[in-house]
Amino acid sequence: SAVISQKPSRDICQRGTSLTIQCQVDSQVTMMFWYRQQPGQSLTLIATANQGSEATYESGFVIDKFPISRPNLTFSTLTVSNMSPEDSSIYLCSVEDLLLIGYTFGSGTRLTVV
């Protein structure tokens, strides 16, 4: 199955600052997905990142807050901008894994905003 390297693994950030999370996949994939898991909650899709086009955001998520880059078919970044404590969550990237016939997730980034 696809292997996704995600970093940083965790970070503690000051409110008002921004953090960029990176995901590198060991194979070319058309779409990459970014999820958020707030404490005690389930995973919620933030956006879908396609190479060569703007990311598609889900309801409740906007580009100014969560800008996404997708420069090639193996890499994507998610930036959490102007952070507040409410942004403290686990952030996960994911790809559709055609070999696995499912969706594979990166190792996750645990973000704490103080």
Add this chain to the structure above:
Amino acid sequence: EDKVVQSPLSLVVHEGDTVTLNCSYEVTNFRSLLWYKQEKKAPTFLFMLTSSGIEKKSGRLSSILDKKELFSILNITATQTGDSAVYLCARLPNSGYALNFGKGTSLLVTP
């Protein structure tokens, strides 16, 4: 509303016990239902179910989908402490790629 509801929310069992985790949903038309195991941060894929009534099995884990009654179950036999995790169920809709996750069942297997 397009909800995925998992039950129980949490469960404590002894090693060797068999557990059944439930996932129910409301929308009848969808592509697949997926099960994941989440130990720390990253969910790891367990099963993808597309057809009703066909059991998928991997070692001590098995799962089945009932599209008529709108639910799926995940069975774990002869549980081990390493099975302790949050088990997530997710529905993949017909259109789009957003997995719709339930809140998960937190399983603790005690020695």
